[in-house]
Amino acid sequence: MVNASKHPNIELFTYSDIIKFSGITGDYNVTIRKNPRYVNEKLCTGCGLCTTKCPINVPNEFYSGIGERGAIFIPFPQAVPKYAVMDKSVCIDCKN
Numbered sequence: 762m763v764n765a766s767k768h769p770n771i772e773l774f775t776y777s778d779i780i781k782f783s784g785i786t787g788d789y790n791v792t793i794r795k796n797p798r799y800v801n802e803k804l805c806t807g808c809g810l811c812t813t814k815c816p817i818n819v820p821n822e823f824y825s826g827i828g829e830r831g832a833i834f835i836p837f838p839q840a841v842p843k844y845a846v847m848d849k850s851v852c853i854d855c856k857n
C-alpha cells in the first residue's frame with residue numbers, strides 16, 4: 762500500500778466508493794464518490810492524539826468487532842494515507 766501511494770503513475774482514491782463503472786480494458790469510465798472523513802486532511806499528521814481524547818467506545822470493524830475504537834479513529838495501523846476518520850453516527854460532538 763505504501764509503495765502504491767508513492768508510485769508516480771498511481772492516483773489513490775482512498776475512503777472512496779465506486780458508484781458507476783463502464784467501458785472496456787484500457788478505456789474505463791468510473792464514477793467515484795469520496796466519503797467525508799470530517800477531518801482536515803491537510804492538517805492531520807496521523808499522530809493519533811485525537812483518538813486518545815474521544816470518550817466513545819464502539820466495536821472496531823477492522824478487528825471484526827474484537828476490541829473497540831472511538832468516534833474518531835485511524836481505520837487500521839497501516840492505513841494509507843494515515844488520516845483519522847470521524848464516525849458521525851456515534852460522535853456526541855463533545856468537542857474534546
Ligand code: SF4
Pocket residue numbers: 814815816817831832833847851852853854855856857
Ligand atoms: S467530538 Fe466526537 S470524535 Fe471528537 S472526541 Fe467528542 S465524541 Fe469523539
